[in-house]
Amino acid sequence: MPSPLVLTRATPARGLNIKMFDRKVKGLQRSFVSSPACDLHKLCAEQMLDRRAFVKRDTPVVLEVGAHTGWYLRHMIERKELHGLKQYIQTDISEERLNRNYEEIKDVLPPEVEFVQISCDEEQPAPFGIPDKSVDMVVSCLSMHWVNDLETAMVNIRKVLKRDGFFLNAMFGGNTLYELRGCFSMAQTEALGGVTPHVSPMIDGAGLSTLVLQAGFSIPTIDLDRHLLLYETPFHLMEHLAVMGESACHYMRQPMKRDVLLCACAVYDTMYRQNGLIPATFEVFHTIAWSPSPTQAKPLERGSGQISLASWNSKNRKQLQSVLDEYALNPDDEVLQNKAEAIFKRLREESADLMAKKGLDSRGFERDRDEEARQLDQKPLPPFQ
CATH class of the missing domain: 3.40.50.150 (Vaccinia Virus protein VP39)
Structure with a gap:
C-alpha cells in the first residue's frame, strides 16, 4: 500500500x-x-x-x-x-x-x-x-x-x-x-x-x-x-x-x-x-x-564552428533558411542542393571577412574542411574501451 x-x-x-x-x-x-x-x-x-x-x-x-x-x-x-x-x-x-x-x-x-x-x-x-x-x-x-x-x-x-x-x-x-x-x-x-x-x-x-x-x-x-x-x-x-x-x-x-x-x-x-x-x-x-560505440555521433570540439553567429543575421542567412525549407519538401532536387551549398559558401566568406576586420584568426574558414575530413577518415580509430 x-x-x-x-x-x-x-x-x-x-x-x-x-x-x-x-x-x-x-x-x-x-x-x-x-x-x-x-x-x-x-x-x-x-x-x-x-x-x-x-x-x-x-x-x-x-x-x-x-x-x-x-x-x-x-x-x-x-x-x-x-x-x-x-x-x-x-x-x-x-x-x-x-x-x-x-x-x-x-x-x-x-x-x-x-x-x-x-x-x-x-x-x-x-x-x-x-x-x-x-x-x-x-x-x-x-x-x-x-x-x-x-x-x-x-x-x-x-x-x-x-x-x-x-x-x-x-x-x-x-x-x-x-x-x-x-x-x-x-x-x-x-x-x-x-x-x-x-x-x-x-x-x-x-x-x-x-x-x-x-x-x-x-x-x-x-x-x-x-x-x-x-x-x-x-x-x-x-x-x-x-x-x-x-x-x-x-x-x-x-x-x-x-x-x-x-x-x-x-x-x-x-x-x-x-x-x-x-x-x-x-x-x-x-x-x-x-551502448557506446566509436561510430556514434559525438559533439564537436570547442572552437570548431565554421560560421560566426553574427553572420546569421545577414541576408545570406535568410536566403539559406528559405532554400533549406524548400529542400526539406523536395529532398531530391539537385538545383536546390547546389543553391544551398553556394549560399553556405558565401556565409563562410562573410564570416572570414568579419573576423579579419576584428583582427581575429580566420584560418579555420579558409581551409578545405572536406579534404581534412577525408584525411581523418583514413587514420585508424583509437582502441575502444
Whole structure:
C-alpha cells in the first residue's frame, strides 16, 4: 500500500549499500498478478513499441528485463513489428509469472522466433547468464522502479548489449500517486502526530539521467508521460495496485491502522472526488540509451564552428533558411542542393571577412574542411574501451 511519506530517489550516490526493497516479497506479488487487470502496463508497452518504431534497424536478439505480464512481446506479435526478431529472452524475478506468460502466449509465438525464459534478479552480478555484447536491444516495462541498486542493474544491461545496441525502459517515478500519499500524510499527522513510511520511493528525472550516464550509456533521451486513472473509491485504487503487483515491498513498511486508513480515504474523497470518481496520477519515465560505440555521433570540439553567429543575421542567412525549407519538401532536387551549398559558401566568406576586420584568426574558414575530413577518415580509430 502506498505510504504517506514522500520518499524520493534523487541523484544517486556511489558507495552506499542500502537495500530499500524486499525482492522476495516483490517476487511473491508478481506471482499473483492478473494480466487483464494490468491496463497501465499494457498501455505503456504500446507506447514503448511506438518509440521503438523510430529506430530504423533490425534487432535479431532482444532481452526483456522484468517481463511482468509480458505485454511488450504480445504487442510485438499482435502488430507484427518483429524487426527481424530471431531470439527473444524474457526474464523476471518470479518463475511462476514466467510460466504463466508462456502459457498465455505459446499459441501465438512465431515459429521462426526462439523464445527463452530466465528466472533471475536483475540487480545481482551477471544475472542473465548470457555472453557480453550478445544482445541487440534490451527492454524493460514498469519493472526497474523496484530495483534496489539501479546503477548495477543498468551496468548489467549495458554489458550484454552489443556496441551501438540500445536500452528501452519505462518506469514509474516523479509524482506518482501523489494524491494518495498526501492524504495518508494528513491522516497520520492528525491521528498519530507524525508520519511513518509506507510508500516505495520514486526516482526523479535528474536522478534517472545521472544513473544512465553513470552506468556507461551514451546519448540518453528521457521523457515523461502522465497518466490519470479514475476509480470509484480509494479502496478500489489500492485493490488495483495489489492485482497489478505494484503494492509496496520496502523494508521500512509498517502495518496501517484501521482508523488512519479510513481517515485517509475520507480526506481523499473530500479533496479530489469529482463527478463521482477519484483520480490517481501515474508518472512514467521513458528512457532510450545506447551502448557506446566509436561510430556514434559525438559533439564537436570547442572552437570548431565554421560560421560566426553574427553572420546569421545577414541576408545570406535568410536566403539559406528559405532554400533549406524548400529542400526539406523536395529532398531530391539537385538545383536546390547546389543553391544551398553556394549560399553556405558565401556565409563562410562573410564570416572570414568579419573576423579579419576584428583582427581575429580566420584560418579555420579558409581551409578545405572536406579534404581534412577525408584525411581523418583514413587514420585508424583509437582502441575502444
